[in-house]
Amino acid sequence: MASGRTDSADSNAGSDREGSGARGIGRDHQSPVDRKRQNRFVESGRSSIGRWIATRFQDSVIKTVGSLVAFSRLAPTVDPHRDGDSGPVRDWERSFDDDNIAICDIAADTEGGYILAGGIGDSPDFWIAKTDQNGSLEWSSRMHHEGVCVVRSIQPVEDGHVFAGTSSTTDGDDIVLTRTGQRGTVQWERTFGGDAFDCCQKVVQSNDGGYVIGGSTQSYATAGQDMWLLKTTGDGRVEWERTYDRSYTDMLEDIVRTRDDGYALVGTTLDEDTDCWIVMTDSDGTVDWEESMSRNGGVVGRSVIQKDDGGIVIAGVSNNTGGQQKEGWLASLDAEGGMEWQRTYDDPNDMLAVDIIQTSDDGLLSAGTVRSSKQKNILLVKTDSEGNREWAKKVAGRSSIPPSLLNPSPGTYVVGGSWESGRAKRETAGWLAQYSPSTKGPAIGRELD
Numbered sequence: 001m002a003s004g005r006t007d008s009a010d011s012n013a014g015s016d017r018e019g020s021g022a023r024g025i026g027r028d029h030q031s032p033v034d035r036k037r038q039n040r041f042v043e044s045g046r047s048s049i050g051r052w053i054a055t056r057f058q059d060s061v062i063k064t065v066g067s068l069v070a071f072s073r074l075a076p077t078v079d080p081h082r083d084g085d086s087g088p089v090r091d092w093e094r095s096f097d098d099d100n101i102a103i104c105d106i107a108a109d110t111e112g113g114y115i116l117a118g119g120i121g122d123s124p125d126f127w128i129a130k131t132d133q134n135g136s137l138e139w140s141s142r143m144h145h146e147g148v149c150v151v152r153s154i155q156p157v158e159d160g161h162v163f164a165g166t167s168s169t170t171d172g173d174d175i176v177l178t179r180t181g182q183r184g185t186v187q188w189e190r191t192f193g194g195d196a197f198d199c200c201q202k203v204v205q206s207n208d209g210g211y212v213i214g215g216s217t218q219s220y221a222t223a224g225q226d227m228w229l230l231k232t233t234g235d236g237r238v239e240w241e242r243t244y245d246r247s248y249t250d251m252l253e254d255i256v257r258t259r260d261d262g263y264a265l266v267g268t269t270l271d272e273d274t275d276c277w278i279v280m281t282d283s284d285g286t287v288d289w290e291e292s293m294s295r296n297g298g299v300v301g302r303s304v305i306q307k308d309d310g311g312i313v314i315a316g317v318s319n320n321t322g323g324q325q326k327e328g329w330l331a332s333l334d335a336e337g338g339m340e341w342q343r344t345y346d347d348p349n350d351m352l353a354v355d356i357i358q359t360s361d362d363g364l365l366s367a368g369t370v371r372s373s374k375q376k377n378i379l380l381v382k383t384d385s386e387g388n389r390e391w392a393k394k395v396a397g398r399s400s401i402p403p404s405l406l407n408p409s410p411g412t413y414v415v416g417g418s419w420e421s422g423r424a425k426r427e428t429a430g431w432l433a434q435y436s437p438s439t440k441g442p443a444i445g446r447e448l449d
Contacts, residue, residue, distance in 0.1 A: 087382065087391035088413065088435040094135040096430030099142070101127055103430040106404045106416035107154040107161075111182065113138065114406070116416060116430065117151035117163055126151045126165060127430075128184050133408075135432045141184040149176060153202045155211065160187070164203035164213055167191065175200040175215055177236050190236035194219025198228070202254055207261045207283065209234045214255035214265060217243060224248035227267050227277075229255070229285050242285040246292070247271035254303045256312075262288065264312050266301040274298030276316060280337065291337040295319070299329060302354045302402075308362070310335035315356035315366045318344055328353035328368055328379075330387050343387040351379065354402035360410035363390065367403040367415055370394065378403050378417055380435070396431060412436045 096103070100121030107115045113132045120127045120142065126149045129140035143149075147169030155162040163178045174193030180186055192198070196218040203213050210233045217228040220243055227244040244250065247269040256264050258280070265279040269292065276293040278301070293299060297319025304314050311334045318329040328351045331342035345351060353368040362385045370379045378396040383389050396403075396419055403417035413435045418428045 087380070087393045088411075088437050090395070091412075091434040091436050092135055093433040094131070094137075094431070096129065096137070096140075096432070099123070099127070100427045101430040102150075102418045102428045103416050103432070104150060104152050104165075104404075105154045106406060106414065106432065107156050108406055108408055109161075110156045110158065114414065114416075114432065115154050115156060115161055116432065117154050117165075118418070118430065119148070119150035121427070122148075124148050126163075128161070128163060128180070129430075130183070131432065135434065139183055143178065143184075143186065145176065151178075152200050155203045155205050157205060162203060162205075162211060164200045164211075166199040166215075171195070172219075173197045173199055175213060175230070177203065177211065177213060177232065179236065188236055190232070192230055192238070193217075197225070201252055204255060204257045204263075206231065206257070210239065211236070212255070212257070212263060212285075214252050214263075216251050216267075221245065224250075226250050227252035227265060227279070229263065229265070229281070231285065240285060242281075244279055244287075246277055246290075250277065253301055253316075256304050256306055258306050259310065264304050264306060266304040266314050266316075268300045274300065276301035276314065276331075278304070278312070278314065278333065278337070280312075289337045291333065293331060293339075293342075295329075301331075302352075303356045303366075305356055305358055307332070307358060311340065313356060313358070313364060315353040315368075317352040317354075317368075327351055328366065328381060330356070330364065330366065330383065332387065341387055343383070343389075345381055345389060345392070352402075353381065355405045357405045357407045357413075359407060365405060365407070365413060367405045367417075369402065375420075378415065378419075380413070380415070395433065395435065 102118045103116050104118040109115050109130060113130060116129045118127055124147055125142040125144050127142055130138045132138055145167055147167045149165055149167040151163045151165035153164045160179060160181045165176050167174050167176045172195055174191050175198055176189065176191050178186060178189045198215065198217045198219050200213055200215040203211055206212050210231060213230045215228050216225055218225045222245040227250045230241040231239045233239055249270040250267060252265055252267040254266050258264055261283040263281045267277050269275045269277045273294060276299045279290045280288045282288055295318050299316060299318040301314045301316040304312055306312050311332060314331045316329045318327050328345035332340040334340055351368065351370045353366040356364060356366045359365050364383045366381045368379050369376045377394040379392060379394055381389060381392045395415060403415050406414040408414055416432045419431050420428060
C-alpha cells in the first residue's frame with residue numbers, strides 16, 4: 001500500500017462506477033461487480049517485474065503479430081540505407097543503474113527539466129524521479145504498492161504530477177492512478193479494476209481538470225478483452241467509463257487528447273487477423289468514427305499524435321509479406337479518418353516504431369528498436385511531413401524497454417528508455433539522452449558497448 005493511499009470504499013472502481021446500458025463500442029457498461037471472466041486471455045502469475053514488462057509491453061504483441069495474418073493494404077517501403085554522419089548529435093547522456101530500474105515514460109516538468117517513471121526489478125515498488133534540463137538527477141523516490149506495480153504514463157499538472165500504471169497481484173491486475181506533489185509526495189491514489197486482467201497504457205488531462213485513462217480490460221469486456229477509457233474528476237473519482245469492442249481481443253496502446261477535447265485511441269485487434277484499430281471519440285468517449293488498418297502479415301499501432309491540420313499519425317510495426325521480419329510503420333489519416341499515406345521502414349533486422357512526435361519543421365520523428373543477432377538497439381527515424389525518411393540513427397545499445405520521446409525545443413530531442421545491464425544482461429538500467437543538430441558533441445549512430 002502506497003503512502004497516502006485512499007482506502008475508502010469509493011476509491012475502488014467497483015464502487016465508483018456509474019451508469020448501465022447496452023454493451024458495445026463506446027457504450028457505458030453494466031455494473032460489473034459480479035462479472036467474472038472464466039477464460040483469462042493473459043496469464044496472471046507474477047514471477048518478476050522483468051518478465052512482466054517484457055511480456056506485456058513487447059513480446060505479447062510482437063509474437064502475436066508474427067503468428068497471425070491480416071488482409072492486404074500495401075504501403076510503399078522506404079529503401080533501407082545507412083545515413084553516414086547525417087542526423088543529430090548527442091548533447092548528453094545519463095544512466096540510472098541503481099535498483100534495476102526500467103524507465104517506461106518521460107515527460108517535461110512544469111518547472112523545467114524532466115520527470116521519469118517506471119518499475120524496479122522484482123520489487124513491488126515503482127520508481128519516479130526528477131532531473132534538470134541536462135538530465136542530472138535532482139530527486140528520486142520509490143513508491144511502495146501492493147503487488148508488482150509499473151508506472152506506464154506521466155501527466156504533469158499544476159503543483160505536481162499524476163502517474164498511471166498497472167499493479168499485478170495474485171488477485172489480478174488493476175489500474176493505479178497516483179497524484180503526487182512537486183517532489184513526489186503522494187497526495188492520493190485510486191485503483192480501478194475487477195477480478196481479471198486490467199491494464200493501463202496512458203493518462204491525459206481532460207479540459208475540466210480531470211483525467212482520462214486509457215487501457216484494456218478483461219474484467220468488464222463483452223468477451224475476451226476490450227479497449228477501455230475511464231474519465232475521473234480532479235481527485236480521481238470515476239465520472240464515466242467506456243469499453244470498445246471489435247474482436248475477441250482488443251488492446252489499447254495509446255491515446256491523445258485532440259484539439260476539440262475529444263480523444264484519439266489506437267490499439268490492436270486480435271482475431272483471425274491482426275489489425276491496427278483507430279477510434280476517434282468526443283469529450284464524453286462517444287465514438288465519432290473508427291477505422292481499421294490491415295497489411296499482409298499483420299500490423300500493430302503503438303503510438304498516435306494529432307497533427308496541426310487535425311489529422312493523426314500512427315506509429316507501429318508491420319510484418320512483411322513473408323511474416324518473418326518486422327518493419328517500422330507510419331500511417332497518416334485526415335481529420336475524418338481517410339487514409340493520406342502510409343510507409344514502412346525496413347532494415348536487415350527486425351525494426352519497430354513505438355513512439356512518435358511532430359517536429360518543428362512539420363516532419364515526424366519516431367523512436368523504436370532494431371534487433372540484431374547480438375542485441376536490440378534504440379533507433380530514431382526522422383521523416384518529412386509525408387513520411388519520407390531523412391535520416392535514421394541507432395542511439396543506444398542493449399535496449400530492453402521501448403523508448404519514449406520528447407521535443408523540448410526546435411531541433412532538440414530527448415529520448416528515454418532502458419537498456420540491459422550486468423554480465424548476464426538480466427538487469428536493466430534507466431537511460432536518458434538529448435540530441436540536437438548542434439555540431440557539438442560526439443556523432444551518434446554507433447552501437448554503445
